[in-house]
Amino acid sequence: MASIQDVAELAGVSVATVSRVMNNSNNVSPKSTQKVQAAIEKLNYSPNWASKNLRSKKSNMILIVIPEFSNPFWGDILDGMDQEAQRNHYKLIITTSHGSVDQERSALSMLKQQQADGAILLSPVLTQSELAGIDSRHPIVQCCEYTENSTLPHVSIDNYTACYEAAEHLIRMGHKKIAMISSTNHFSSTTQRELGFHKALLQYDIALPENYLLRGNYSFGSGYEKMRLLLSNPVPPSAVIAISDTVAAGCLAAIDSCGLSCPKDISVIGFDNIQLSTMIHPKLSTISQPRNQLGVTAVQMLLDRLNGNMDSRQIFLPHELVIRQSS
Amino acid sequence: MASIQDVAELAGVSVATVSRVMNNSNNVSPKSTQKVQAAIEKLNYSPNWASKNLRSKKSNMILIVIPEFSNPFWGDILDGMDQEAQRNHYKLIITTSHGSVDQERSALSMLKQQQADGAILLSPVLTQSELAGIDSRHPIVQCCEYTENSTLPHVSIDNYTACYEAAEHLIRMGHKKIAMISSTNHFSSTTQRELGFHKALLQYDIALPENYLLRGNYSFGSGYEKMRLLLSNPVPPSAVIAISDTVAAGCLAAIDSCGLSCPKDISVIGFDNIQLSTMIHPKLSTISQPRNQLGVTAVQMLLDRLNGNMDSRQIFLPHELVIRQSS
DNA sequence: TTGAAAGCGCTAACAT
DNA sequence: ATGTTAGCGCTTTCAA
Numbered sequence: 001m002a003s004i005q006d007v008a009e010l011a012g013v014s015v016a017t018v019s020r021v022m023n024n025s026n027n028v029s030p031k032s033t034q035k036v037q038a039a040i041e042k043l044n045y046s047p048n049w050a051s052k053n054l055r056s057k058k059s060n061m062i063l064i065v066i067p068e069f070s071n072p073f074w075g076d077i078l079d080g081m082d083q084e085a086q087r088n089h090y091k092l093i094i095t096t097s098h099g100s101v102d103q104e105r106s107a108l109s110m111l112k113q114q115q116a117d118g119a120i121l122l123s124p125v126l127t128q129s130e131l132a133g134i135d136s137r138h139p140i141v142q143c144c145e146y147t148e149n150s151t152l153p154h155v156s157i158d159n160y161t162a163c164y165e166a167a168e169h170l171i172r173m174g175h176k177k178i179a180m181i182s183s184t185n186h187f188s189s190t191t192q193r194e195l196g197f198h199k200a201l202l203q204y205d206i207a208l209p210e211n212y213l214l215r216g217n218y219s220f221g222s223g224y225e226k227m228r229l230l231l232s233n234p235v236p237p238s239a240v241i242a243i244s245d246t247v248a249a250g251c252l253a254a255i256d257s258c259g260l261s262c263p264k265d266i267s268v269i270g271f272d273n274i275q276l277s278t279m280i281h282p283k284l285s286t287i288s289q290p291r292n293q294l295g296v297t298a299v300q301m302l303l304d305r306l307n308g309n310m311d312s313r314q315i316f317l318p319h320e321l322v323i324r325q326s327s
Numbered sequence: 328m329a330s331i332q333d334v335a336e337l338a339g340v341s342v343a344t345v346s347r348v349m350n351n352s353n354n355v356s357p358k359s360t361q362k363v364q365a366a367i368e369k370l371n372y373s374p375n376w377a378s379k380n381l382r383s384k385k386s387n388m389i390l391i392v393i394p395e396f397s398n399p400f401w402g403d404i405l406d407g408m409d410q411e412a413q414r415n416h417y418k419l420i421i422t423t424s425h426g427s428v429d430q431e432r433s434a435l436s437m438l439k440q441q442q443a444d445g446a447i448l449l450s451p452v453l454t455q456s457e458l459a460g461i462d463s464r465h466p467i468v469q470c471c472e473y474t475e476n477s478t479l480p481h482v483s484i485d486n487y488t489a490c491y492e493a494a495e496h497l498i499r500m501g502h503k504k505i506a507m508i509s510s511t512n513h514f515s516s517t518t519q520r521e522l523g524f525h526k527a528l529l530q531y532d533i534a535l536p537e538n539y540l541l542r543g544n545y546s547f548g549s550g551y552e553k554m555r556l557l558l559s560n561p562v563p564p565s566a567v568i569a570i571s572d573t574v575a576a577g578c579l580a581a582i583d584s585c586g587l588s589c590p591k592d593i594s595v596i597g598f599d600n601i602q603l604s605t606m607i608h609p610k611l612s613t614i615s616q617p618r619n620q621l622g623v624t625a626v627q628m629l630l631d632r633l634n635g636n637m638d639s640r641q642i643f644l645p646h647e648l649v650i651r652q653s654s
Numbered sequence: 655t656t657g658a659a660a661g662c663g664c665t666a667a668c669a670t
Numbered sequence: 671a672t673g674t675t676a677g678c679g680c681t682t683t684c685a686a
């Protein structure tokens with residue numbers, strides 16, 4: 001592997017000149033530039049990344065911590081992050097935490113080792129104070145999910161308003177028996193959605209029976225199970241809001257399994273607008289999240305902090321209530 | 328950020344001793360070890376990763392090149408890779424190529440810069456000779472997709488047999504008008520599947536009308552469109568094999584849109600067994616790929632090469648024909 | 655068992 | 671415009 005030294009020798013200049021050419025420092029004579037470039041070409045030279053990093057204290061790497069890859073919700077977000085990172089000559093180190101404190105902590109240790117310049121967390125499980133401690137040395141941005149009372153910068157949609165709008169839509173369609181299948185986690189996305197849901201019911205003077213607010217996880221199975229539960233009520237709901245499209249798909253399956261029909265007997269609204277929502281029958285009404293843009297924005301926020309620019313603590317991107325066939 | 332120097336000073340030993348402790352070299356006295364560990368603890372020391380890398384010529388990074396994140400097929404594979412990488416103290420740099428030669432080439436330049444020790448490609452677009460050239464300096468493994476005549480190591484299922492079995496299943500169910508919606512790409516997975524398909528028809532003496540073999544991409548839309556085409560035939564097929572579950576889902580939608588019913592009027596078999604296949608109605612019959620294990624194995628193969636162990640050029644993992652409702 | 659010191663490949667300050 | 675040189679933080683040889 002050719003080094004800067006080799007290039008310098010072949011070109012008959014000093015390593016400093018080669019370095020200048022590599023970094024487009026413009027005080028190099030055309031003649032030298034020419035010779036250096038020829039040598040680089042000839043030796044097929046690429047600067048060693050570790051030495052650059054060591055010397056300049058900059059890795060041009062961003063650490064992404066995600067719960068797991070196998071949830072399609074993350075796909076477009078990661079694409080957005082990758083796209084914005086590439087545009088700025090950064091690379092992504094992506095690692096999974098599986099919701100484990102140890103794994104997340106271990107991932108973030110890359111920051112201390114200066115293997116990455118900053119991190120973006122998609123579902124942080126560490127405590128705010130621990131994260132804040134790390135953030136004080138290496139910038140962190142939270143994307144989509146963040147814990148309530150977080151002092152770290154984050155980007156997401158306005159989950160409160162989004163869920164409020166979904167409920168309002170249902171109410172305007174004439175529904176009075178509206179249930180919600182939420183999540184047991186403690187992310188802001190969840191609590192905000194529940195709050196928005198409550199707000200709409202309150203505002204339109206609609207009661208919420210105790211067992212109309214169920215909590216599970218984000219899976220199809222959870223949606224199926226909770227919907228069966230809802231349907232077993234003496235007075236089942238006529239509409240339900242699910243915490244994700246995957247959960248909503250489970251609801252659809254449950255409705256079908258009970259010999260009922262959506263939206264005739266019961267309406268369903270999902271969350272996220274993932275591809276699945278247009279692949280099933282009936283096509284899902286859902287709250288669309290600008291996933292690609294969420295990823296792009298998270299990277300931009302992090303780069304802004306890295307470049308010492310003013311950092312926005314909190315960005316809400318626009319969501320959209322997409323009405324299709326299930327409501 | 329504390330350095331090895333700081334630790335050495337605080338512990339009252341030399342940096343060499345600290346290094347030995349860090350690397351569990353056992354010729355350090357308990358007393359020194361003790362002192363060093365105390366100092367490490369006190370300074371919250373983590374070894375700088377760039378300097379380690381520079382000195383040892385080893386990054387403990389694996390480069391993963393993927394077409395894009397937003398295809399759910401990759402999710403479980405990436406999870407498998409991540410899991411096996413973590414187990415071996417490697418990290419994953421994951422980047423997308425979007426099928427672009429330039430992007431793939433640029434990604435692979437990380438190898439030359441010694442930013443990663445080796446690479447795993449999920450849908451290589453560079454020519455075999457270019458890849459072979461890179462591989463001669465830094466090991467590369469291909470996972471799932473690889474071009475015919477590839478000399479690089481790869482892991483995948485036996486696509487030929489898999490598709491043969493799917494066709495045979497259909498034939499045994501009594502179908503004689505069997506179509507296939509394949510892909511326009513030139514990956515081995517595609518050509519092998521088509522070959523297996525042909526083999527089964529040939530063996531059971533079933534004719535393949537020219538327009539019964541269509542080619543598109545892996546999308547829902549493509550499946551929908553091609554199925555409509557198939558259905559517009561004077562003599563439409565009674566069964567179809569789709570190149571992916573997403574395509575198969577498109578087929579289902581097309582069948583429905585024509586007022587036909589699956590599997591009553593027409594049977595469908597997909598490929599991959601992604602989550603979607605059990606979320607739609609009818610549940611998809613499909614060829615299941617051990618995606619997690621494909622990821623795990625790809626990483627193992629790469630690490631084997633990195634460790635100078637015998638390298639297996641070609642590994643086929645077992646697939647499974649899963650019969651559900653659509654056939 | 656320990657330490658001194660060379661050097662990995664680069665950047666940047668300083669000198670010319 | 672160009673070169674010399676001092677490190678960045680670590681591992682590893684060599685000597686003691």
